[in-house]
Every structure is written in C-alpha cells, then in structure tokens.
Amino acid sequence: MSDDALLSSDEERDLAGVLDEIIPPSEDGRLPGAGELGLTAAIERAMNDTPDLRPAVAQGLAALHELVESRGPGDFASLSREERRGVLNELATLQPAFLPGLIFHVYAHYYQDGRVLEALGLEPRPPHPLGYELETGDLSLLDPVRDRPKLYRR
Amino acid sequence: MSDETVDVLIIGAGAAGAALAWSLAETRMNVLCLEQGDWMDPAQYPSTGMDWEMRQFGDFGLSPNSRGRPEDYPINDSESPIAVSNFNAVGGSTILYAAHFPRFHPGDFQVKTLDGVADDWPIDYALLEPYYDLNARMMGVAGLAGDPAYPDKEVPLPPVPLGVLGETLGRGFNKLGWHWWPSDSAIATEAYEGRAPCINLGPCITGCAQGAKASTDVTYWPSAIRRGVTLRTRCRVREITVGADGLADGVLYYDEHGAEQRQRAEMVVVACNGVGTPRLLLNSRSQLFPEGLANRSGLVGRNLMFHPYAMVTGIFDGRLEGYKGPTGCCIMSQEFYETDLSRGFVRGYTFETLRGLGPVSTALLGMSSGRVPWGAGHHEAYEALFDRTAGMVVICEDLPEPHNRVTLDPDLVDSNGIPAPKIHYRLSENSHRMLEHCVARGSEVLEAAGAVETFADAPLPPAGWHLMGTARMGTDPDASVVNEWGRCHDVRNLFIIDGSIFVTAAAVNPTNTIQALALYIADQIVKNLANLFE
Numbered sequence: 001m002s003d004d005a006l007l008s009s010d011e012e013r014d015l016a017g018v019l020d021e022i023i024p025p026s027e028d029g030r031l032p033g034a035g036e037l038g039l040t041a042a043i044e045r046a047m048n049d050t051p052d053l054r055p056a057v058a059q060g061l062a063a064l065h066e067l068v069e070s071r072g073p074g075d076f077a078s079l080s081r082e083e084r085r086g087v088l089n090e091l092a093t094l095q096p097a098f099l100p101g102l103i104f105h106v107y108a109h110y111y112q113d114g115r116v117l118e119a120l121g122l123e124p125r126p127p128h129p130l131g132y133e134l135e136t137g138d139l140s141l142l143d144p145v146r147d148r149p150k151l152y153r154r
Numbered sequence: 155m156s157d158e159t160v161d162v163l164i165i166g167a168g169a170a171g172a173a174l175a176w177s178l179a180e181t182r183m184n185v186l187c188l189e190q191g192d193w194m195d196p197a198q199y200p201s202t203g204m205d206w207e208m209r210q211f212g213d214f215g216l217s218p219n220s221r222g223r224p225e226d227y228p229i230n231d232s233e234s235p236i237a238v239s240n241f242n243a244v245g246g247s248t249i250l251y252a253a254h255f256p257r258f259h260p261g262d263f264q265v266k267t268l269d270g271v272a273d274d275w276p277i278d279y280a281l282l283e284p285y286y287d288l289n290a291r292m293m294g295v296a297g298l299a300g301d302p303a304y305p306d307k308e309v310p311l312p313p314v315p316l317g318v319l320g321e322t323l324g325r326g327f328n329k330l331g332w333h334w335w336p337s338d339s340a341i342a343t344e345a346y347e348g349r350a351p352c353i354n355l356g357p358c359i360t361g362c363a364q365g366a367k368a369s370t371d372v373t374y375w376p377s378a379i380r381r382g383v384t385l386r387t388r389c390r391v392r393e394i395t396v397g398a399d400g401l402a403d404g405v406l407y408y409d410e411h412g413a414e415q416r417q418r419a420e421m422v423v424v425a426c427n428g429v430g431t432p433r434l435l436l437n438s439r440s441q442l443f444p445e446g447l448a449n450r451s452g453l454v455g456r457n458l459m460f461h462p463y464a465m466v467t468g469i470f471d472g473r474l475e476g477y478k479g480p481t482g483c484c485i486m487s488q489e490f491y492e493t494d495l496s497r498g499f500v501r502g503y504t505f506e507t508l509r510g511l512g513p514v515s516t517a518l519l520g521m522s523s524g525r526v527p528w529g530a531g532h533h534e535a536y537e538a539l540f541d542r543t544a545g546m547v548v549i550c551e552d553l554p555e556p557h558n559r560v561t562l563d564p565d566l567v568d569s570n571g572i573p574a575p576k577i578h579y580r581l582s583e584n585s586h587r588m589l590e591h592c593v594a595r596g597s598e599v600l601e602a603a604g605a606v607e608t609f610a611d612a613p614l615p616p617a618g619w620h621l622m623g624t625a626r627m628g629t630d631p632d633a634s635v636v637n638e639w640g641r642c643h644d645v646r647n648l649f650i651i652d653g654s655i656f657v658t659a660a661a662v663n664p665t666n667t668i669q670a671l672a673l674y675i676a677d678q679i680v681k682n683l684a685n686l687f688e
Contacts, residue, residue: 022528031533085529103528107517110203117359117513120540128201128363132478137316139298141324146332151303153261153268153492 006044008053011061015040017076022086022106024097031119031137034110038133041100042109053101060098064091160384163405163419165391167191170371170651170672171425172287172378177676179381181683187383188407188417190390191243194371200359206357207514208459214250214360216616218242220341225388227381227568227575229429234579236460237428241416244387245371247427251436251619252359252482253340253367254663255295255504257304257670258285259400260562261336261492262660265553269493269500274555275678276638277628277674279305285670290679293669294346295366297338299502303488311567312341314352319474319544320484323507326603327591332489335507339483342663345439347373354479367480387416388434388437392572393424393438396445396649401687402447402648408570413597421686422681423649425672427619428458431654432560433575435625448625448642448650448677453635455555455561457623458577462585465618466596467545468605475545476510482547484509490595499587501551503661505596508545523609532667544600547614554623589613621665625654639678640671644685649674 016035023034047054067075067087076084092099110116114124123130140150162178164171167189167197178185200209210216216239218226225242233464241250260279264653265272287308289295313336315329316324320336341358342349343366352366360546365372379385388410399401419467430454438447446454464611487505490497511519516539519583520526526535558579566574581589589612597608626632642648651672653664660667 024529026533035635036233050159052210067228099528102366103521104484106516107521107526108514111513111517114204120537121515122513125353126201126206127357128199128353131364131651133354134315134317134354134475134479136312137321137324139313139316139336140301141321141328141334142298144328144331145335146300148302148333151333151488153494 003134006047006058007061012040014064014076016042017084018102019043019106021088022103023110029050031078031116034106036109036112037045037115039106039109043105046105052097053105056095056097056101060091060095060102063095063098084136159404159418159420160184161377161687162186162421162423163188163417163523164423165405165427166246166425166427166430167244167375167385168372168652169248170668171423172245172374173292173669174423174676175383176292176374176381177598177673178679179378179383181680182382184618185383186417187243187472188389188391188405189387191241192387193244194249194334194361196361196365197361199359199363201357201363204512206360207512210357210360216250224252224569227572228566230563230566230573230576234442234618235581235613235614236576236579238577238620238621240427240429240566240621243371244375244385245283245369247619248665249361249371250359251663251665253480254482254486255293255340256340256486256504256662256664258660258662258667259303259491261306262658265501265658272658273628277569282667282670282674283307285673286666288673291667292342293373294342294349295338296343297342297512298336300469301335302414302601303333303335303491309338311346313337314339314341314343314480314483315354316485317355317475317479319476319509320480320507322470322474323544323599323603324485326599327487329602330680332487333598334485334487336485337483339480341364341480341483352480355511356477356479356481359481360424360598368475370590373670377642379524390568390570391434393473393568394424394434395438396442396447396645400442400645402645405626406631412570421647423651425652428624428653429560429575429577431650431652432624433562436562437573443505443644448635448644448648450644451625451635452633453633455624456556456559457626458558458560458579458621458655459552459554459623459656460579460618461552461620461659461661462581463548463550463614463617464550464589464593464596464610465545466548466600466608466610466612467595468600468603469539470542470544470604471606473541474529476541476544477512479509481509482506488590497591499584499591499662501553501584501588502549503548503588503592505548505599506591508547509605510541511541513540516543519543544603544605546596546600548596549661549663550588551590552585552659553582554626554658560624570675618652620659622653622656622659622664625650626657627655628657640675649675
C-alpha cells in the first residue's frame with residue numbers, strides 16, 4: 001500500500017474481485033474483466049475526486065470483508081462464483097450506496113480503456129486528431145421532399 | 155482604474171457580442187469588450203483524450219452549477235423543470251453548442267397576426283435576411299439549397315455527411331411522407347477562411363479541437379481584433395452605471411485579480427444572454443432606476459422562454475456508425491412546424507436528429523435504463539446496444555408568459571459577491587400537449603426507420619440552452635424593454651443584442667437569429683450615430 005493509496009492491499013484485492021463481478025470477462029475471452037483490466041487504480045482516483053464515492057466504497061468493502069469472513073476462511077476471490085454473487089446481493093441491501101456508485105465509475109472507465117475499445121472493433125484512440133471518415137450519403141433520398149410545395153407561411 | 159472613455163463598451167464576448175464588435179470595427183470607433191471568461195485552448199478540449207465522454211460530466215458539463223469553472227456564476231434553477239445550460243468564455247455558449255444553425259421562418263415574426271397568440275415582432279424576415287446571409291458567410295454555414303421549409307437562402311458550404319444513420323432516418327421520414335432535410339450547420343465541411351475542415355470527431359458539444367465548428371473565438375473575434383477591437387478577458391461586470399442625465403456612462407467590474415475597476419463609455423451594449431442580461435440590469439439599480447436599469451416597463455427578466463425539449467431514441471438491429479460525425483447536426487424535420495390546431499396545440503416543433511452514442515455513453519445509458527446489467531449477460535447486452543441507437547431531440551416553441559422570469563436570488567452570489575439569478579419557470583399546457591405530440595410522432599418515425607424499440611424523455615431536464623425574451627423588443631415603451639433596433643426605451647445609449655430581446659422563440663436554435671440581429675443592430679447604431687443621444 002503506497003502512502004497516498006486510499007485502500008489497503010487486501011481491500012484492493014477484494015475490490016478487483018468485485019469489479020470482475022460487475023463486468024466479468026466475456027465467455028469467448030475477447031473482453032477482459034474490469035478487475036483483470038486493473039481498474040482498481042482508476043476507482044481509487046475516482047474516490048479521491050468524488051466526495052460521495054469514497055465513504056460508499058470504503059464502507060462497502062468493510063461490509064464485504066465481514067460477509068466473507070462470516071462464511072469461513074479465505075477472501076472474496078476464493079469464493080465460488082455463486083457465493084460471490086450471493087455476497088454482492090446481500091451487500092446491495094446492507095450498503096445500498098456501494099454498488100450503484102461503483103458501477104457508474106466501472107462502466108465509465110472500462111469503456112474508455114484502449115484494450116476494451118480494440119476488443120469491440122474500435123480504434124484505441126481519442127477522436128482527435130485523426131477523426132473519422134463518414135459517407136456523404138445518398139442525397140437523392142431527398143427527391144420526394146424536393147417535390148413538395150413550400151411548407152412555410154409568410 | 156482606467157480614465158479612458160471608450161466609444162462602445164460591449165459586455166459579453168459570445169455569439170452576439172462578437173458579431174456586433176466585428177461589425178462596428180469598420181467605423182474606427184474605440185470598441186472594448188469585457189468578458190468574464192477566458193480564451194479556450196482547443197488542444198485541451200475533451201476530444202483529444204481517452205476520457206472525452208466523461209468530461210461532459212465535469213469541466214465541460216452543461217450546468218454552471220456543477221461545472222466548477224471559476225469564470226462561471228451560479229444560477230438558482232430549483233424552481234424550473236428545465237436547468238440553464240451555458241458557457242462563459244470568449245465565444246460564450248458557442249464553445250459548447252451543437253452548431254445547429256437554422257433560421258427563423260418568416261411567419262415566426264408574425265405569431266400574433268398568424269395565430270392570435272403572443273406578439274408580432276416589430277421587424278420581419280425580409281429585414282433580417284441580408285444579415286442572415288452575412289452571418290452565414292462569417293460563421294461558415296454548411297447546408298443544402300432547396301429546402302421547401304424555407305425561402306431560398308445562402309448556404310456557403312456543402313452539408314454535413316448523412317452517414318448510415320442519416321440515411322436510415324431519412325428513409326423513415328420518406329416512408330411516412332414527412333419533410334426532412336440536411337441540417338444547416340455552423341461547421342466548416344471544407345477548409346474555410348483559415349478553419350480546418352470537419353473530420354467527424356463527434357463531440358462538438360464539448361468544444362471543437364479541430365476548429366471546424368464556428369464558435370465565435372475562431373470566427374468573428376480574430377477578425378474583429380485585427381480590425382482594432384480590444385477584448386479584455388476575466389473581467390466580470392457588476393453593474394452598469396448612469397449619469398445624472400440618465401445615460402449609461404460605463405460599468406463597474408472585477409478584474410482577473412478580483413479588484414474593482416471602472417470603465418467609462420459613451421455607449422454600452424449588453425450581450426450576456428437571456429439570463430445574464432436581466433441579471434446585470436436588475437443588479438444595476440440607482441436613484442433613477444430603482445427597479446433595475448431600463449426597467450420602467452417592469453419587463454426586465456419577464457417572459458423568459460426556453461425551448462421545451464424532448465428526446466426520442468430508437469434502438470436498431472444494425473450498426474449505424476453513430477459515434478462518427480457532428481453529434482447534433484445531421485438531418486432535421488419541420489413537418490410539424492407550422493400551426494395546425496387539429497393537433498391540440500398552437501405553433502409547432504422541429505425534429506433534429508442526433509448521432510449515436512460513444513462507448514461510455516452507451517454503457518451509462520444501458521446502466522440507467524436497465525438495458526445493460528452488471529454481471530452475467532453484460533457483454534451481450536452491451537453489444538446489442540452499442541452503435542445501434544439513433545435519436546432525435548425535438549425543439550418545441552415556447553410562448554412568452556410574464557410569470558416565467560429571471561429575478562435576483564436573495565442569498566446566492568457569485569465568487570465576486572454579485573447576486574446570482576434565480577429562474578422561475580413552469581411549462582404551459584400548450585407545451586405539455588406539444589411534447590406529448592412530438593414524442594408520439596418521433597417514436598412513429600423511428601419505428602418507420604426500423605427501430606425495434608423506442609423510448610423518450612420529455613421535458614428534457616438539462617436542456618436550457620436557449621435563453622430568450624427577458625428584455626423584449628417592441629415599439630411600445632410600456633410593453634417592451636428595447637425598441638425595434640435594440641436600443642433601450644429608457645436609456646438612449648444602452649443597447650441589448652442577445653436572445654433577451656426576442657419577442658417569440660420560434661422552434662429552432664436561436665444563435666443564427668441572435669447574430670443576425672446583432673449585425674442588424676450594429677448597422678442601425680452606425681446609421682443613427684449622429685443623433686443617437688438626442
């Protein structure tokens with residue numbers, strides 16, 4: 001854990017597990033899971049920038065730790081997929097602010113990551129400076145409109 | 155403190171201020187513009203970074219209340235279903251606008267005569283037409299001649315590309331036999347007057363890093379400054395002052411360091427938009443004008459008009475390449491523009507198609523609508539949505555109502571301690587009926603175009619882009635704030651040139667008309683200069 005990190009290494013590991021539940025790897029292996037993509041660092045930055053997110057995530061991870069512990073030894077990642085979903089469903093009741101706040105930031109950061117864009121068939125770059133080609137289109141589609149009388153009143 | 159008295163002092167460097175400054179530059183008068191914002195750096199615009207979509211929720215957000223920029227002033231819009239969207243910089247809200255650039259229809263200036271509601275303007279389309287043409291050349295308007303919804307008009311540049319999305323929706327309109335046409339867009343579709351051509355970046359509404367979109371920092375201002383106009387940024391005007399003779403004699407403002415300054419002027423021109431202008435006038439109280447400057451009619455701040463917006467979105471089976479191309483400019487339809495009382499409302503609306511959503515916006519739409527769940531099934535649901543959405547915003551004509559108004563908030567102030575504006579606004583029954591109609595017709599055309607599902611949001615809450623009517627134009631000093639050429643009835647050397655002076659709102663984006671009016675008023679100032687103060 002670095003000096004300025006908000007989360008301990010255990011919490012980071014749990015968070016990565018939660019992120020992989022929110023966006024899991026695709027079954028065909030084309031798209032990575034959000035935890036696997038390393039979005040924990042982005043979430044920690046978002047916690048720094050978003051006042052409401054910080055306590056929601058911190059309290060959510062603490063509650064998650066307790067729920068996992070109550071199931072026996074091991075951490076969140078060591079649970080079966082079904083157990084992990086069960087924990088998150090319980091957490092949704094116990095800490096209602098946790099998942100909604102987290103999901104917004106996970107979705108936002110996941111879909112701006114170059115590796116994800118590439119896997120979706122997009123170029124892994126911002127729009128500028130290369131831009132995009134776009135067809136002018138078939139302006140003859142306007143022929144029936146051109147034939148109409150004037151629509152405006154004087 | 156400056157001892158210099160300028161000939162013309164313009165407050166606000168947005169759409170209107172820029173056009174008037176450029177026009178007056180040829181007179182060789184000493185023209186100064188004070189702007190509370192600063193020059194923007196296009197290299198820092200969101201489209202240059204991977205986080206381009208998220209910055210529309212941050213430093214390039216629509217609302218000054220959440221954007222967090224020091225040059226913004228807060229606006230209390232808690233008593234309005236529509237929140238104000240603006241931007242404070244050289245270029246004003248043209249930095250963020252979509253650059254959809256329609257003109258008013260001729261009948262929009264005669265609403266009372268044609269439909270028996272609101273009021274006629276004291277000017278008409280024919281009078282503004284040469285200024286629309288001039289503005290088209292100065293801003294570089296792209297479009298296609300021959301639109302039957304308009305009189306013939308000058309369009310210097312070829313239209314923005316239709317792309318797959320535009321063609322798809324165009325076929326839908328054709329299937330129903332409805333009007334549609336490529337949008338008039340203030341976007342350089344070819345290299346134009348030193349501006350690079352549009353390369354279909356997409357997010358025009360967070361600033362154009364290419365410089366193809368006609369924000370006035372890249373159109374009017376460079377030319378105005380070359381011709382001798384002085385533009386001073388980071389200067390927030392607190393009040394316009396008047397002399398014992400009842401004429402405006404200058405302003406008090408805060409400079410970039412927060413120090414109070416005085417600027418004297420022979421003539422003052424206000425160009426602060428439909429909320430900023432009444433705020434400034436109401437803050438400019440004196441013994442001669444205890445209810446606010448130029449407010450003997452009591453109409454400063456009243457008759458606020460937004461355009462109530464709806465958004466109708468369709469989900470399609472095929473890919474639409476919707477993340478490419480100017481986000482707000484593609485095609486438009488004015489099938490329901492003119493009054494037909496059988497529809498259940500007076501006046502009408504314009505459909506403006508939007509391009510599709512980027513990767514992040516798609517995910518967030520999927521999240522908020524429940525279409526893209528987290529966990530199992532996420533990827534399948536996302537890929538069924540991404541690049542398969544196309545939508546339209548619908549601009550409904552708002553009618554002036556005195557109870558819709560801008561006042562000064564009793565508590566809220568900006569960073570200089572200047573009282574902030576408060577919005578009091580409610581939708582009329584006519585607007586509710588129009589919104590209901592346009593959502594139904596919008597869904598119908600999207601389905602005709604092949605949408606497998608449609609959904610709508612109306613009224614669109616953050617859609618207070620168009621701010622009009624709060625210092626209306628007219629010939630009767632008891633029923634208007636400015637005369638037919640923008641001069642305040644109560645103060646002969648004070649002019650207002652922004653959307654505040656609109657008598658009615660039409661059902662189109664107002665920037666083109668705001669600028670045509672500013673150019674017209676500039677000409678009237680010059681023509682009347684010899685007896686302006688008599």
